Amino acid sequence: MSKRPVIAVAGLACETSTFSPAVTLAPAFHPKRGDEIVERYEFLHADKPLGIEAEWKGALIGHALPGGIVTLEAFETLSKEIVDRLQVIVAENKVDGLWFDIHGAMCVQELDDVEAELLRRVRAVIGPGVIVSASMDLHGNVSRELAHMCDLITCYRMAPHEDAMDTKERACRNLVNILQGKEPGMRPLKAWIPVPILLPGEQTSTRIEPAKHIYAAVPDVEAEDGVLDAAIWVGYAWADEPRNRAAIVVTGWDEAAVSRGAEKLAKLFWDARADFKFVAPTGSFAECLDAAVKSPPEERPYFISDSGDNPTAGGSGDMTWGLTRLLERPEFKSPDSGYTVIYASVPGPKAIETAVAAGVGATVTVTAGADVDNIHAPPLTMTGRVHSIKHGDRDAVTEVVLQVGSVFAILTKLRKPYHKEKDFTDLNLSPRSADVVIVKIGYLEPQLYDMAKGWMLGLTPGGVDQDLKRLGHHRIRRPMWPFDEDFEKMPELKTVWIDKSNEPLSGPDV
Structure with a gap:
């Protein structure tokens, strides 16, 4: 040419x-x-x-x-x-x-x-x-x-x-x-x-x-x-x-x-x-939290993948199920519990407005999540101290960290995946020194993988549930492994x- x-x-x-x-x-x-x-x-x-x-x-x-x-x-x-x-x-x-x-x-x-x-x-x-x-x-x-x-x-x-x-x-x-x-x-x-x-x-x-x-x-x-x-x-x-x-x-x-x-x-x-x-040890969310709480210092930060609502696999990202279960845990009710827990994340545009108006250091009561996916849990109301605020993110637009007990919950205006250390440090959070870091993700992206000293994959519900058989596929071609394990005729x-x-x-x- x-x-x-x-x-x-x-x-x-x-x-x-x-x-x-x-x-x-x-x-x-x-x-x-x-x-x-x-x-x-x-x-x-x-x-x-x-x-x-x-x-x-x-x-x-x-x-x-x-x-x-x-x-x-x-x-x-x-x-x-x-x-x-x-x-x-x-x-x-x-x-x-x-x-x-x-x-x-x-x-x-x-x-x-x-x-x-x-x-x-x-x-x-x-x-x-x-x-x-x-x-x-x-x-x-x-x-x-x-x-x-x-x-x-x-x-x-x-x-x-x-x-x-x-x-x-x-x-x-x-x-x-x-x-x-x-x-x-x-x-x-x-x-x-x-x-x-x-x-x-x-x-x-x-x-x-x-x-x-x-x-x-x-x-x-x-x-x-x-x-x-x-x-x-x-x-x-x-x-x-x-x-x-x-x-x-x-x-x-x-x-x-x-x-x-x-x-x-x-x-x-x-x-x-x-x-x-699975790429990591798995368990129910409760089992993952139990393992994290019992983990020795050398296995922290202990990462947990809240995999069912992973926004980088197709999940809505706005389910509150994981954060609700987390805040119910007695170990994390007090800011003086001895644990530092980070949760990323739940969208809540109205919660963001309230927190931004109140400012860093203020105590607010807000409701977030489940605007889109309320199948497994309703919107979550929580009271906490505004730890940090960040504007201008490409995905989230505005981010707020709300400290509820010893849990630092990241709230966003729009959903956002948290894959890089900078995603946390920009919010005045230090994942490397936290005890537990919970992220809506499946396998850990490279920077998270490098930070994690312990890790479990939580088999949590949602639009990208890891238990494929309970989702209800009915249009895929059959037989299909692992939906079908006994093939009358092996594929050529x-x-x-x-x-x-x-x-x-x-x-x-x-």
Whole structure:
């Protein structure tokens, strides 16, 4: 190709639980447009190799905090803008490629397999000849239709996702390499294998076995001659669509190598199905609190994951169940109890208004939480001293710490995940010197993991309940491990070759 290829960028990303009563609206995606997109990704900047080798044209991307199902209106509004902006880009340029920047576990009211639906609309604008490269979360879902409409498709190889930016850059690098190859625009072969396993991320962390050795095999497959990329998707467990399951996709030029690699990864995953365990010791919330109270000093701070309402897995984030149970504990009733306990977090816009008006040091009575998810517990009324106030957070907007007895409860105007030490120290809290830190999360993100001296995963209720069988899936394909443990017929786990044309698929989505 004599000139730099022109590559458009578009996509929507949101991990959404269909078991949460929350809904996600368009503003939650914080859309970025045009040059804002290139600015967001340093590896696309003009002084970086990818920025030098290709011309990147941003349409619209939107990344929402995980939550409840996306409203149809929000999706239609954002997808229409993506299409409109792509039409302008196509009118002004010969577009050679598209980077499809998605997560893969977005659910929209009245629609199934919405990433495939979005790409179908995008393809109608850019045409069948444009090479599309998708980057995804390993907790996304890859239907046959999505794999069909993409030419390249890859995902993270680490959970927690410390390689998110590496994966996005790899998707773009693979795209540029194809566009600038010996036969520019030649489409690779795509081997797709669905695997009938659906597990929560807290059982499939790459920190521990068996996911550790399964994902360690991905670079080995990718290193084979004739293989371009290899990827394993765990799938997303807290939504109920036919596409929800694990999947393997290997792309490349050598049919035998691509097929062999895909089947190797699928077999590794399937053979380990009974070996997946939770990433930390588990227990009921009461059992976790008992263990924390009894823990020796060298095991503190003792972290507890209030996992059922994890806002970064799709929980509403506004359940009060965990904080209510915590404040009922007699050990924490007094500020002089000898314990320092941090709880993150519960939204409460009206509670925030009251606390901000009263100021730091004031004693207030406020009610917070359960505006969205009151299935398991009602709004919580508590009286405490305002410990700190912070304005201007991207997610929370305003944060208040209320000390109730020896519990420092973080209240927010809007829901927010607490993953970094700075999230706490900015609120005049010291998690390293606390006795107990309770966070609405599943597996601990890296900074929390490094701080924790003790840790248990609380099997708490909510929209991302770790006990999948009690959620009530009824649309996933069966049999599916672990919903079904006795398979009358074992899955074949053989390569399904995805049609390289961009015509509609014929035949069932196997």
